[in-house]
Amino acid sequence: MKKLISTEKLLKDDLKNGIFESYALVVGYKDNEWTFTSDDVNLDTYFDAASVGKVFPTSTLALKAISQGKLSLDDTLETFFPYVPNDKKDITVKQLLTHTSGILRSEFPADIAKEGRKSITEYILSQPLAFEPGKYFAYSCNAITLLGFIIEKVFGVSLDEAFRVYIVEPLGLTRSKYNIAIDEENAAICYHKESYTDYPWDDHNVRAMNGIPAGAGGIFCTAGDLRKFVKAILNKDERLYQKELFDLAEQNHTAAIEALPNYVVYGNHGLGYEYVDSKCPQANVLFPAGSVGKEGYTGQSFYCSREKNLYVILLTNATRCTVKRFGYTKYDEVCLMRTEIHKAIKKDLEI
Numbered sequence: 001m002k003k004l005i006s007t008e009k010l011l012k013d014d015l016k017n018g019i020f021e022s023y024a025l026v027v028g029y030k031d032n033e034w035t036f037t038s039d040d041v042n043l044d045t046y047f048d049a050a051s052v053g054k055v056f057p058t059s060t061l062a063l064k065a066i067s068q069g070k071l072s073l074d075d076t077l078e079t080f081f082p083y084v085p086n087d088k089k090d091i092t093v094k095q096l097l098t099h100t101s102g103i104l105r106s107e108f109p110a111d112i113a114k115e116g117r118k119s120i121t122e123y124i125l126s127q128p129l130a131f132e133p134g135k136y137f138a139y140s141c142n143a144i145t146l147l148g149f150i151i152e153k154v155f156g157v158s159l160d161e162a163f164r165v166y167i168v169e170p171l172g173l174t175r176s177k178y179n180i181a182i183d184e185e186n187a188a189i190c191y192h193k194e195s196y197t198d199y200p201w202d203d204h205n206v207r208a209m210n211g212i213p214a215g216a217g218g219i220f221c222t223a224g225d226l227r228k229f230v231k232a233i234l235n236k237d238e239r240l241y242q243k244e245l246f247d248l249a250e251q252n253h254t255a256a257i258e259a260l261p262n263y264v265v266y267g268n269h270g271l272g273y274e275y276v277d278s279k280c281p282q283a284n285v286l287f288p289a290g291s292v293g294k295e296g297y298t299g300q301s302f303y304c305s306r307e308k309n310l311y312v313i314l315l316t317n318a319t320r321c322t323v324k325r326f327g328y329t330k331y332d333e334v335c336l337m338r339t340e341i342h343k344a345i346k347k348d349l350e351i
Contacts, residue, residue, distance in 0.1 A: 148215020
């Protein structure tokens with residue numbers, strides 16, 4: 001089997017240079033697979049998934065609910081939250097999934113978040129829309145937080161329980177879960193502030209939710225479990241959701257919609273998935289247009305191409321390390337790290 005010499009060297013150099021302290025990389029191409037980990041990591045090591053959790057498991061659970069007839073892309077917020085203000089009552093599940101709802105991220109006040117799901121929902125719905133729903137595309141953690149609460153309502157269980165029933169058990173996952181301990185064994189430190197001594201999450205809103213499963217990024221994942229999940233995507237495994245929904249979910253649903261001016265854009269989107277095209281430079285150096293995946297703020301990502309029979313899972317704590325290197329969070333450096341690793345893989349595999 002071909003050795004990924006350039007990739008392995010880059011990982012070791014990045015570790016030595018403080019780009020990250022911990023990493024796990026899984027590369028699958030055709031019938032071969034390669035794994036690389038730092039000395040403190042194995043395929044069962046927890047990493048804060050951050051926004052990878054928007055797909056693993058949140059959007060996947062939404063698609064599962066659609067498969068079972070419990071949810072529709074056209075369902076509106078009014079269906080689930082009778083107290084929704086008039087300007088938001090017609091926002092659809094599809095608009096939440098594609099980040100076209102007009103709801104933007106805002107940080108939850110701690111006292112509001114501690115009151116529970118209804119209080120968090122009311123706070124999100126009380127914030128002004130950035131644009132008329134459907135007019136623009138703007139990445140939104142708070143929209144996916146609402147989607148997580150909708151999933152709980154349609155399944156009648158908490159998000160972590162839905163994850164266990166509909167993803168963990170069917171796929172045979174062994175470790176990934178919400179709410180690990182701050183001193184959990186075999187867990188990489190992914191939060192960026194040394195003062196965090198209560199909860200292991202990096203994201204402010206997830207921390208403020210005080211243990212309520214956060215659809216926007218509250219899960220801790222492992223490379224071993226993500227490998228099973230990504231392979232299920234590539235195989236259109238109906239243990240996730242109906243086969244015909246894979247094509248629908250992996251379409252570019254924001255191609256004809258302009259990005260909100262002066263707002264950070266993380267590329268086009270399918271139903272939850274990030275869609276690889278010219279707006280996704282971190283992945284398009286390796287993956288062809290039409291591939292899908294998701295990145296996470298803490299330094300995580302997965303991308304896969306059914307066309308190439310190719311997948312790459314990268315778990316790191318690179319965002320934490322930008323603070324140590326620069327004195328502040330510098331996410332563009334994390335994006336550059338992903339780009340360079342994908343380039344090295346492309347060189348090694350001669351794709």
